[in-house]
Amino acid sequence: MTRLGVNVDHVATVRQARMIDIPDPVEAALLAEQAGAEVITVHLREDRRHIQEQDVARLRQRLTAALNLEMAGTPEMTRQALTLKPDDACLVPERREELTTEGGLDVVAHAKQLRDVVSRLRDAGIRVSLFVDPDLKQLEASREMGADAVEIHTGSYANAGGARLERELEAVRRGAALAAGMGLEVHGGHGLNAANVAPIAAIGEIVELNIGHSIVARSIMVGMVQAVTEMKALIAEADRTGH
Secondary structure, eight states, X not given: OOXXXXXXXXXXXXXXXXXXXXXXXXXXXXXXXXXXXXXXXXXXXXXXXXXXXXXXXXXXXXXXXXXXXXXXXXXXXXXXHHHHOOSEEEEOOOOTTOSSOOXXXXXXXXXXXXXXXHHHHHHTTOEEEEEEOSOHHHHHHHHHTTOSEEEEEOHHXXXXXXXXXXXXXXXXXXXXXXXXXXXXXXXXXXXOOTTTHHHHHTOTTEEEEXXXXXXXXXXXXXXXXXHHXXXXXXXXXXXXXXX
């Protein structure tokens, strides 16, 4: 069964618009957990545009589900992770001017820096994944530096249409198979929603999907429990039928 990780960053985005206490991303995470989310994901960005350190600390105290911290591979974020002690850390690229993460991490270009970060996190008992495009060189570099998992960037698939859609889906399938063949656990995420999640969830090698914006957006209309329940059902159906 494919695990669902619910990213609650954009609950915090709404809160930060007024710089007050509501809506509370921790409350949203607990509701997502109640609805069956196996993982709660948050991205502690360097500019703190949504999730704050205290959110992560409170989640660490209150969650039963696994806590997955998305983070840049910088000294500051590494110190934060070693203090906050999430179950998992997913290293992602980060640019201050971007609206959301744009593409996978260039593990090949930043191998030396990332190898040290991966080693320090794993030595602290934190499982490490790298957010990468489904590219052979990036997957090989991820394995070589000792990552436990890779999260394949599905944004190119999510944004594609027409003939390109099938090409992008095939790239994710191929990347997932390559990663699993290297002994890496395979996750997927970015841009997934109710309309496009099934073909990704049907990929047998992918054991976890991290989905945020579309679930939070749906929760505005129907509530977090219903939004997570709906996504869980779509993933379960894709698991069952293979498409």
